[in-house]
Amino acid sequence: MSEPTSPLAGAKYEGFAGVVAMGLQGMISLRGDLGAEALGKAVKAVTGVDVPAPRRIAMKGETGAAWMSPDELLLLVPYADVATALERLHEMLAGTHFLAVDVSDARAMFSVDGQGVREIVAKLMPVDMRRQAFGEGDFRRTRMAQIPAALWMPQPDRVQIICFRSVAEYAFNLLKGAAAPGGEVGHLS
Amino acid sequence: MLILTCPCCGVTAEETEFHAGGEAHLKRFGPGSSEDEFHDYLFARENPKGVHFERWRHANGCGKWFLAARDTVTLEVYGTYPAQTHEPPQDIKDRISARHPGWTWREFA
Known part of the structure; x- marks a missing residue:
């Protein structure tokens, strides 16, 4: 029997926020x-x-x-x-x-941790990420660049994102790009 | 850019989260109808400059269909309402009347 594996098997990226491809959920x-x-x-x-x-x-x-x-x-x-x-x-x-x-x-899950997570999301999704508009306990299905995604904030400065497994790599690359050092906007922190 | 509010889940988002589904309030003419009726049902669409009623789907969200009343010139959205509606709700009609007194669209006014 083959063992179940999570997509991207725990890939990590450290930018101005940390991006982690989470394990099996x-x-x-x-x-x-x-x-x-x-x-x-x-x-x-x-x-x-x-x-x-x-x-x-x-x-x-x-x-x-x-x-x-x-x-x-x-x-x-x-x-x-x-x-x-x-x-x-x-x-x-x-x-x-x-x-x-x-x-x-059929799904992939990512966690983005750090000061600028709201900006990272705002760069990729048409979602109002101001604190008063989206907070803990809110859940939103939307699109992340060209793919459907859903997100919520389990705690302040942490976002969890779910997308289809088939586009896990695309999603990870998007998040990497949005979290790249030097990409801080400083508008939503 | 259009900003629509999905009446099914309440999310307000810009149009890239939705997908346009053509004209709203079409009446189907199927077997037993005349050729002209069937032709119009298939091909005749409104193309107004001004008030228009459309179907939209919250494709990247809750996935539900809904209807929207908007202005094709100013992109003003008069309102969105559930797809299970045969006629635009009165409050949306009133809002359109305030902006365009005497408007008509197919059989609605």
């Missing part, structure tokens, strides 16, 4: 009626958090849920727990109209 795409009680209970059971409000992410330790669209959540769980979590979801949601799929290996 369990992700489950869950579609259904987000207002339904059964779905809320299932999400709570698997991730420990309530269904997040639109454009928000709720995290509890290593697990969490992010609001993707009016009928879709992205559940984050440790990579090794995906199978159990899926089983649990299917058990708890049986009989309702829903879809739960393991998308862990």
Whole structure:
């Protein structure tokens, strides 16, 4: 059996902020009626958090849920727990109209750390990155240069970005370029 | 550049996050309709200088379709509303009327 590997296997770059291609992250795409009680209970059971409000992410330790669209959540769980979590979801949601799929290996995740992370994001995405407009707990799907991406800030001065695995290298190169020393703008810090 | 607010997820973003989907409020003429009706359904589109209604998709976001009322000259956006609507909502019509008294667009005014 081949071992699961994360895209770019922990590639790192140190510019005026640090860019890291993160390791394996369990992700489950869950579609259904987000207002339904059964779905809320299932999400709570698997991730420990309530269904997040639109454009928000709720995290509890290593697990969490992010609001993707009016009928879709992205559940984050440790990579090794995906199978159990899926089983649990299917058990708890049986009989309702829903879809739960393991998308862990279809995604790449990056973390950008440092003073200028807001600028790095603002260079690449059409998102208002002022502190008052985007903060901890906010979750945004958008585009990063030419590819779809989603981002949130788990803590101040740290951004986590998810994109498709097939474009992981492109995404990493983009972030590298935006974080290159000398590229500080100093407008959003 | 257009700045649109997606009524499905509430994100306000510029147009590169969205994808234009052509004219809004098209009525389908399928089997049983006359050739002229079918022709117009397929090919006849409005090309106004001024008020226009369009379909847009939040392609790089929540992925949902919605409708937008805007001005093709000034790029002013009068409002966006859900795709499951047969007619522009009254508040958007009022906003257009304030700017263009007596406007018409297909059967709407």
